Amino acid sequence: MPEIVLSHVTKRWDKFYAVDDLNLVIDDNAFVTLLGPSGCGKTTTLRMIAGLETPTSGRITIGDRVVFDSEKGINIPANKRKVGFLFQNYALWPNMTVYKNISFGLTNIKDELPRIDFEAKKAAQLIEVLKRPDETVRIIKECIDKKGKLDVNKAHVKLIDRFEISIFSAKTIMGWKLHESLEPGTVAAARLAECEKTLEAERAKCAAEGCTFNEDFAYVKDGKVLTSVRKLTAEEIDLTVRRVARIVKIGMFMDRYPSELSGGQQQRVAIARTLAPEPTVLFMDEPLSNLDAKLRLEMRSELQRLHIDTGSTFIYVTHDQMEAMTLATKICLI
Numbered sequence: 001m002p003e004i005v006l007s008h009v010t011k012r013w014d015k016f017y018a019v020d021d022l023n024l025v026i027d028d029n030a031f032v033t034l035l036g037p038s039g040c041g042k043t044t045t046l047r048m049i050a051g052l053e054t055p056t057s058g059r060i061t062i063g064d065r066v067v068f069d070s071e072k073g074i075n076i077p078a079n080k081r082k083v084g085f086l087f088q089n090y091a092l093w094p095n096m097t098v099y100k101n102i103s104f105g106l107t108n109i110k111d112e113l114p115r116i117d118f119e120a121k122k123a124a125q126l127i128e129v130l131k132r133p134d135e136t137v138r139i140i141k142e143c144i145d146k147k148g149k150l151d152v153n154k155a156h157v158k159l160i161d162r163f164e165i166s167i168f169s170a171k172t173i174m175g176w177k178l179h180e181s182l183e184p185g186t187v188a189a190a191r192l193a194e195c196e197k198t199l200e201a202e203r204a205k206c207a208a209e210g211c212t213f214n215e216d217f218a219y220v221k222d223g224k225v226l227t228s229v230r231k232l233t234a235e236e237i238d239l240t241v242r243r244v245a246r247i248v249k250i251g252m253f254m255d256r257y258p259s260e261l262s263g264g265q266q267q268r269v270a271i272a273r274t275l276a277p278e279p280t281v282l283f284m285d286e287p288l289s290n291l292d293a294k295l296r297l298e299m300r301s302e303l304q305r306l307h308i309d310t311g312s313t314f315i316y317v318t319h320d321q322m323e324a325m326t327l328a329t330k331i332c333l334i
Contacts, residue, residue: 003028004049004281004313009058011044018044022058024332031307031314033324036334042317043285045334049315050085050283051078062281084279086287090270092258099241099254102273106237109277114218115226118235120202121217123195125165126172130195133178133188135162140179150179157251164246166238244272247309248302264295268302275310284316288323300326 004026011019019041026032034042047053049060051067054075060068062083067076078085092101129136139162143155152174159170176191178184206212211219211226219226232240245251248268258266267287274282284303288296304327307314318324324331 003061003063004315005059005061006045006049007059007061009045009048009060010056011041011048011053012056019048019055026313026315027330029311029313031304031316031327031329032332033316033318033328033330034332034334035318035321035324037319040334042319042334046283046285046315046317049281050083051076051081052085081281082277082279083281083283084274084277086270086274086282086284088286088289090258090266090290092266092269092273094258096257097254098250098256098258098261098269101258101269102241102244102276103237105273106232106240106276110229110231112227112229113232114216115228116236117202117206117213117217117219118233120199120206120213122166122169122172122235123199123202124217125163125169126195127192127199129159129163129165129169129173130188130192133184136173136188137179137184140174153255154252157254160242161246161251164243166235166242168235168238240276240278241272244275247275247306248272263291264299267291267295267299271302271306275306279312281313281315282310284314286317286319296323303327 004024006022006024009019009022009024010017022041022045024045034045036042044053048055048068049062055068055070057070058068059066059070062081065076066072066074067081068074093104096104136159139158140150140155143151143158145151155174156167156170159165159173160167163169165173176187178187181187203213206219209219209221211221214220214225241254242251245254248271250265250268250272253261253265253269258269261269270287288299291299300323303314303316316324316327
């Protein structure tokens with residue numbers, strides 16, 4: 001994770017100084033709170049690091065990368081700084097489902113990404129599931145109600161969470177109908193052989209190009225991962241959405257709209273959306289201010305857990321001293 005350094009950073013509007021000659025070092029993987037009264041420049045500082053506000057002068061580095069330098073004319077845009085921003089209001093699209101709110105930003109990413117064999121990757125994932133037919137059947141049957149009706153959506157979510165697969169793989173598994181077979185082990189063995197055959201065929205294609213697969217089924221040649229400029233595939237987007245949904249525990253809400261969620265649930269969706277692009281730094285501008293006292297306490301614990309789980313650097317703006325002392329590994333008074 002990157003160290004963040006602000007050197008002699010100033011933000012001025014005419015004769016008004018919002019931030020004046022600020023020097024600050026934020027350590028790797030820290031949970032830092034910027035604490036101070038309203039109007040002292042906390043949010044402005046946050047926005048300058050994130051790239052949402054241009055400093056009047058100074059220098060800002062994130063890791064070994066200079067993202068702003070007034071003397072050299074460097075100002076890297078926010079979308080190139082690999083940071084995430086969590087706002088006071090949740091800023092969710094009301095006409096989009098939870099799933100689409102989280103995935104929306106991912107669909108626009110176009111970058112130099114590893115060349116991955118998704119057929120091989122999916123086959124490998126399915127092989128791991130098929131090695132445990134009894135567990136797979138049990139998970140699916142847990143989603144059958146008292147009237148004998150299967151809740152397919154619930155089964156999808158449970159399979160996704162248990163095996164860390166995409167919705168596409170979950171639908172494939174459900175299509176095999178292992179739970180309806182008198183001999184699920186036999187059905188699984190036949191499907192397992194098919195998947196192993198697919199995987200071997202993909203490995204042969206890879207070898208024909210003088211390459212091997214790494215653990216993520218990316219093409220590797222001469223010790224280097226091959227890349228190309230491309231967008232994320234539907235499979236990659238879905239795996240990412242499901243991963244962050246697991247982190248914030250909203251897997252069952254994917255088809256709901258924001259208006260159908262509580263304030264705490266909406267905040268979790270906003271956090272998931274921010275985590276989806278895998279930011280190295282997460283900025284939070286009083287994100288709990290719109291929640292009641294009970295929910296604020298719950299979400300504080302969640303944020304501490306997220307900080308540990310993600311390994312990202314968290315920078316949190318607040319005017320609440322108790323909140324700052326509860327959350328932070330370092331408090332900066334402004």
